[in-house]
Amino acid sequence: MSGSGSRSGVVARRAVRNVPAVAGAVVLVLLFLLAFLGPYLTKWGYQDKDFTAFRQPPSPRHWFGTGDAGQDVFATTVRGMQKSLIIGLLVAVVSTGLAGVVGAFAGYFLGAVDRVLMWVVDLLLVLPSFLMVAILSPLFRGATWLLFAALLAAFMWMVTARIIRGMTMSLREREYVLAARYMGVPPVRIVFRHILPNVSSLLIVDATINVSAAVMAESALSYFGFGVQPPDVSLGTLLADASTQATTYPWLFLFPAALLVLIVLSVNLIGDGLRDALDPASGKAAR
Amino acid sequence: MFLLRRLANYVLLVAVATSLAYLLAASALHPRANYEGRAAHPPEAVVNARLTELNLNDRTPLWQRYVRWAGGVLRGDFGRTWQGESVNAEVARRFGVTLRLLLLGMVLGGVIGVLLGALSAVRQYGAADRVITTGSFVVMSIPVFVLGVLLQVGAIKVNNATGVRIFEFSGEYSAGLSGGFWTQLGDRLKHLVLPTVSLAAGQIAVFSRYQRSAMLDVMAADFVRTARAKGLRRRTALLRHALRTALIPSVTYFTYTFGILLVGTALTEKIFGWHGLGEWFVDSVGQNDVNAVAAVNCLAAVLVLVAGIASDVLYAILDPRVRVG
Numbered sequence: 001m002s003g004s005g006s007r008s009g010v011v012a013r014r015a016v017r018n019v020p021a022v023a024g025a026v027v028l029v030l031l032f033l034l035a036f037l038g039p040y041l042t043k044w045g046y047q048d049k050d051f052t053a054f055r056q057p058p059s060p061r062h063w064f065g066t067g068d069a070g071q072d073v074f075a076t077t078v079r080g081m082q083k084s085l086i087i088g089l090l091v092a093v094v095s096t097g098l099a100g101v102v103g104a105f106a107g108y109f110l111g112a113v114d115r116v117l118m119w120v121v122d123l124l125l126v127l128p129s130f131l132m133v134a135i136l137s138p139l140f141r142g143a144t145w146l147l148f149a150a151l152l153a154a155f156m157w158m159v160t161a162r163i164i165r166g167m168t169m170s171l172r173e174r175e176y177v178l179a180a181r182y183m184g185v186p187p188v189r190i191v192f193r194h195i196l197p198n199v200s201s202l203l204i205v206d207a208t209i210n211v212s213a214a215v216m217a218e219s220a221l222s223y224f225g226f227g228v229q230p231p232d233v234s235l236g237t238l239l240a241d242a243s244t245q246a247t248t249y250p251w252l253f254l255f256p257a258a259l260l261v262l263i264v265l266s267v268n269l270i271g272d273g274l275r276d277a278l279d280p281a282s283g284k285a286a287r
Numbered sequence: 288m289f290l291l292r293r294l295a296n297y298v299l300l301v302a303v304a305t306s307l308a309y310l311l312a313a314s315a316l317h318p319r320a321n322y323e324g325r326a327a328h329p330p331e332a333v334v335n336a337r338l339t340e341l342n343l344n345d346r347t348p349l350w351q352r353y354v355r356w357a358g359g360v361l362r363g364d365f366g367r368t369w370q371g372e373s374v375n376a377e378v379a380r381r382f383g384v385t386l387r388l389l390l391l392g393m394v395l396g397g398v399i400g401v402l403l404g405a406l407s408a409v410r411q412y413g414a415a416d417r418v419i420t421t422g423s424f425v426v427m428s429i430p431v432f433v434l435g436v437l438l439q440v441g442a443i444k445v446n447n448a449t450g451v452r453i454f455e456f457s458g459e460y461s462a463g464l465s466g467g468f469w470t471q472l473g474d475r476l477k478h479l480v481l482p483t484v485s486l487a488a489g490q491i492a493v494f495s496r497y498q499r500s501a502m503l504d505v506m507a508a509d510f511v512r513t514a515r516a517k518g519l520r521r522r523t524a525l526l527r528h529a530l531r532t533a534l535i536p537s538v539t540y541f542t543y544t545f546g547i548l549l550v551g552t553a554l555t556e557k558i559f560g561w562h563g564l565g566e567w568f569v570d571s572v573g574q575n576d577v578n579a580v581a582a583v584n585c586l587a588a589v590l591v592l593v594a595g596i597a598s599d600v601l602y603a604i605l606d607p608r609v610r611v612g
Contacts, residue, residue, distance in 0.1 A: 122300055123300060123303060123304055123307075125546070125591070126300050126301065126304045126588045126591050126592060127304050127307065127308065127584065127587075127588065128546050128549050128550060128587050128591070129546070130549075130550040130553065131308070131568065131580075131583070131584050131587060132308070132311070134568070134569070134572050135308065135311050135312045135315055135316070135572060135580055135584075136311060136315050137315075137572065138315050138316060138317070138575075139315050212428070216430050219430060219432075220430060220431070220432060220550065220554060223432050223554075224557070224569050225573070226572070239432065239433065239436075243432070243436045243558070246436050246437075246439070246440050247439075247440050247443050250440070253436065257433045257436075257437075260430065260433065261425075261428050261429050261430075261433065264427075264428040264429075264430075265424065265425065265428035268424060268427060268428055269424065272424075
């Protein structure tokens with residue numbers, strides 16, 4: 001922790017005091033460890049099939065039980081978590097970055113740039129992202145999941161961009177921005193050097209919240225077959241396969257569902273804690 | 288004048304959005320595959336003629352198909368599905384189903400969410416606040432399709448345990464049920480319970496969070512203190528002054544959550560076997576049905592903008608400063 005008066009020190013102390021947020025962070029780290037170390041804990045790969053065990057409940061041999069064709073549910077779930085987590089993180093970083101840049105440019109330059117960018121924002125807000133990604137899903141059938149992640153990100157940044165634009169419009173009249181402008185600093189550099197760092201706390205919170213939103217969107221789309229494509233698995237495709245058998249073979253559904261909910265919940269708790277910690281107006285969590 | 292310009296912009300947005308959706312759908316989906324996948328290959332000339340007749344032939348240049356489709360839409364005709372049925376008729380049949388779910392989810396979600404949020408702000412850090420806050424965090428983290436399946440499993444358990452079909456979890460009504468108006472109505476209501484719960488739960492959670500923070504901001508404001516000082520009871524001051532003002536930010540979120548609600552409706556329909564627009568959309572993408580997909584997109588765009596206008600109107604009702612003239 002840095003000096004007692006510094007902003008980062010205050011923020012760090014507030015964050016540490018927020019018990020739910022710390023719990024969320026711990027759980028999230030554990031989930032990451034499970035997702036990326038889990039495959040080494042079991043001898044079953046996610047595409048292996050155990051022909052001696054079909055639809056068996058959890059046992060020492062198969063920790064989470066087995067599926068229709070003898071897949072090890074632990075191995076597939078862990079593999080699905082990897083996909084969901086990576087896509088969630090990637091989409092959140094890309095969409096928040098896009099939101100920051102678009103919002104700051106629109107709010108700083110105003111005029112024609114603003115009108116065009118905000119019109120695009122309005123247009124994309126009118127087209128529900130779920131529908132658009134679903135329509136385009138045939139394009140990434142057989143292609144890499146990166147394309148799917150890019151599409152998800154392309155439809156998630158609009159609301160934040162609006163907020164950033166509003167903040168930028170008030171920031172651009174500040175003394176330090178005016179000073180930079182009169183010193184002849186190029187406008188693009190002002191945006192990246194002076195505007196974006198000053199909206200960074202909002203962007204950090206937004207990126208966190210977007211991770212959970214992206215994980216949710218990814219799994220919902222994959223659930224309908226519009227997302228991650230077989231033979232690859234994500235939590236969404238696992239849940240889709242299991243949903244019709246949830247009553248008869250509950251372990252097929254419950255393990256991926258519980259882990260998905262845990263991921264989203266822990267990220268949401270971290271986001272909420274960060275928001276409180278970064279909010280200069282939050283009085284109760286004083287020094 | 289201002290309203291007219293706004294309306295014109297909305298119409299333009301819907302037009303561009305729908306055109307974009309059509310163009311994307313027409314280039315990403317391949318209706319021809321529906322014929323090629325069949326066991327008995329129809330002759331190519333027959334397939335071509337059929338696809339051209341339906342305006343789905345990928346050998347016709349995209350812009351020609353678009354012009355023909357747009358011409359139809361301007362006359363109020365969304366074209367035909369790949370099986371040759373009228374898209375308009377199908378939309379008309381399914382729209383009511385979706386609207387019922389959508390309205391119920393929206394109204395219940397909004398009202399209960401706002402009330403819970405207000406309650407939890409008034410009792411800040413009390414037991415009620417803790418329960419509501421924790422509950423909304425958990426519910427917000429459960430995707431609709433997980434919640435829906437969990438509700439179905441729970442319903443089956445309860446039904447089996449009691450031996451009576453208390454909960455219905457599939458379809459809109461029991462097929463072949465005989466009985467008078469009240470029996471039918473009761474049956475439909477029974478089918479409505481679980482989908483509505485799974486749809487409204489997320490909305491309640493989101494709105495209770497928004498309303499709680501908005502209410503907390505307002506409760507410390509001077510005008511609430513003034514209202515108390517002039518002798519209003521705490522309850523009256525909070526209800527009449529604080530709650531009303533705190534509704535304003537929640538109303539702006541309403542438009543944003545509406546898109547999420549639309550997706551939630553699609554998921555709910557698919558899981559509970561309701562034959563609404565959302566289910567149709569999901570099936571249509573699977574069947575490469577360009578015209579159907581474009582029509583659902585157009586409706587979704589219109590609904591989002593209607594929600595936007597509704598929230599503008601609500602805003603004007605709640606916030607006296609916005610009212611002009």
